[in-house]
Amino acid sequence: MKKYNLKYNIAIPILGMLCIVMVSCERGYTDEVEIATFNPNGEIFTDAPVGLTDEFFTSFDPAVGANTEGFGTDDDVSYQGTSSIRIDVPTPNDPNGGFIGGIFLDRGAGRDLTRYDALTFWVKGSTTATVGTFGFGTDFEDNEHAVTLDNVQLSTDWRKVIIPIPEPSRLVQEKGMFLFAAGTQSTNGVGYTFWMDEMRFERLGTLGQPRPAILGGQDQTAQINIDTSLPLSSLSQTYNLPTGQDVTVSCAPAYFDFETSNPFVASVDENGVVTVDGPGEVDPDTGLVDNTAVITAFMGGVLASGSLTVQSVDIDVISIFSDLYANVPVDNYNGFYFDGFQTTLGGAVVEDGNNIIDYTVMNFVAIEFYGREGSGIQPVDASEMSMLHIDVRVNENVDPSDFFRIEIFNNFTEGNQVAGSYTISGSELASNDWVEFDIPLSSFPGLTAQDALGAFIFVTDGTIANVSLDNIYFYNEN
Template sequence: MKTSKKLFSKITKPLALLLLVSLGCERDISDEAVQATFSTNQFVFSDSFSAGLEYYPFADSKFEAFSVDTEVKYQGTASMRFDVPNEGDRNGAYAGAIFRDDNGGRDLSKYDALTFWAKASKAATINDIGFGQDFGQNKFQVSKRALRLTTNWVKYTIPIPDASKLKQEKGMFWYAEGPENGDGYSFWIDELKFEKLGTIAQPRPSILNGDNISVNTFIGVNINIADLNQTFNLGTGEDISISSAPGYFVFTSSNPSVASVSETGVVEVLSSGNTVITATLGGVEAKGSLTINSIGSFVFAPTPTRDPNNVVSIFSDHYTNTPVDFFNGYWQPYQTTQSADFSIQGDNFLNYTNFNFVGIQFANPTLNLTDKPNLHFNMYIPNSVPSNFDFLVTVVDFGPDRVNGGTDDTRQQLFVRKSPSIVSDSWITVEFSLAAMQNKSNVGLIIFENINFSLLRNFYLDNIYFYKN
């Protein structure tokens, strides 16, 4: 039997504006003001959309990925069906959308979880699924990453980190999922609703993945507190961790005169000195902290002076940059390098920490550098240069197949040895020619690497570009 489906889409409705004009004597409205209340409707989808719910697909997603299925359901008469496209589908690269309450939002403060039943056409893992995304501030967004589905109906629970925050929440549900091994598939969700389970316990919030991190930084730097999570026990013995928006946390700086921290978790360094950033969630202290060691005023990298027509820029605020796939490929299992990139007064800098090696890839498209066969970058080493400093730069051409690691790759290397010109707390300019590189028409990768047991662990980069003389 053919599955019967109905496609839902957003229909824009005219908005009526009501202008209230008050005439007569003045009075203090606070005496009679009544706090606005919002719907406590727990249902998102149960056989149909709940009142006020609208469907908004993400940009570049497959619009038709969502439908209502009257044949496959857990109970009742219908379920939500999601068709993840195959790789290369011209109608959309992935499936993803938000389901938003457009009646002003809902009061979800009496619930402790979003629950639903789900199954898939094959065993699969949804990239992201949750609630709190509304195409606005997304102040209370929650994501359960890597949700594993089976071919049988299973009930899933996504806890609310702190329900007292959700007095007027519009983001009822969202998801994002791409093809698995190039192939699309279908999954179904039914009885999607908020519940008060009463079994969710043992909250264990964390910031920075629970690590205690210390950074040396400068006045004017803004640092985002990232990797915010909340972990609960579901009462079944199972722990579940969810990615939680900064809005759920209360951040504190031990020395606000050195660095302040906003309610969205943005640290602004104000003066020289030291401070520790910590957080709580629902009154529970979060594991992890950020120690700020502010050195003082920052010295900016030299301003490039080359003609933009003679430059192909990878990373610089002074040129138009070519598309970059990543500035840190996180090549596992051997890479230890992390990124702590920052900006000062609108100028952006790459910051590599715990460094052993790292790659910057720009393969979509690769670059033809036949007429720009030189590499330039500025490097800053804070504190001190290791006595055994030994730094290797490798530029890789992917060859005609434009694939990294193929049989037609070529590369050229520059060894940057310890010398009087390699100094700390000052910008170093590094330039070298690619003239000896056999092929330069499909360049797609720059690799920076510690060699010979060099102990370089932290440095900044700026103004990475290729040029012609």
């Protein structure tokens, strides 16, 4: 296997955790100015790197566990021609790193890919493993046009992978030709090999039924304080392939055009960051203040499914876990204790574009505000707050005798002082549906000093085994 020179870069190989930082400006041009054009070649690898240097592969950083020893070419295996790219996926305990991944980088001025509609390549594996991520548009600088296709299952025969370009007109000068990241999650820690060949951008002309989406295609509502910002998440584009199958890619905000229905309430920038700018205006007909704005998006003129209805509010909030407000630092959302007694599993997950907490096999569990050794996290000062808000969804049939109890601890590391508890009965909950609770802090007997809160303990004693939580915050209405 031929080895290529490597460069390293710190990055996390999934789009949702790539830092997207973009700066844009508008310039006025005259007819005398000649607009720069860039290399339109769509070829990436056909027996050898096309238009790339010997250092075209930039690995993820070994300091975060990336293995740099498993990348090269194979002159004995190819789909066409005489050579292919060979990737040896390491085992998790490999001393050189437990996963492999990186990008293929055009080290010139970049390429004009506006004439193409997909990245395609052929791939086969030594086994039917699942590769975590393939994609393009990541260059370890601004990653402005990052696109990923996740969880691609390999075959031991050659198969063509098609990754649609969400909006080709945006790729005027792209350097990020290819991205991959692979581990052994699908093989239970057993290493394997896969090969890639005939890698290129091409115009298929057969991709149909574009279905862009924001927020996982869900219509969501959020109450947000003025001068607070919230990034839109779970951005994607779906196409129907020539095979009749649908393929959905995750994509960066740069492929979308965002709009707000009420700029007096909220604005949205080209990065998909929504900012609440004001309380709204008085409707002259009703005399009421319209404090809502609906954020939508388009891609290539097609309305994306999903929207965010923003309601401008004036509430003092300390958010423990919520997408609606900036969360204060906490030690964890899944404090587990007492092996052999505590059964609870789970923690923070993403569901339909929302961050929620899922607990299973639950009897009790903690959200620790502070106290873990070396964390440096401070206790929560809720002395100016009067209410606790929490959303609860029971993911099973709920009986009236079931319960969900919330305990608040003072000085969590100094004697575990329970400041009080509040019990929600089964008759107040709903099976497989969210229920919102606004609980006065006066409902917690013993909560006399709110300036050093240490933790929540959630208790069901197994009466409810599967529960989801969201929007956990203290607040005080002005």
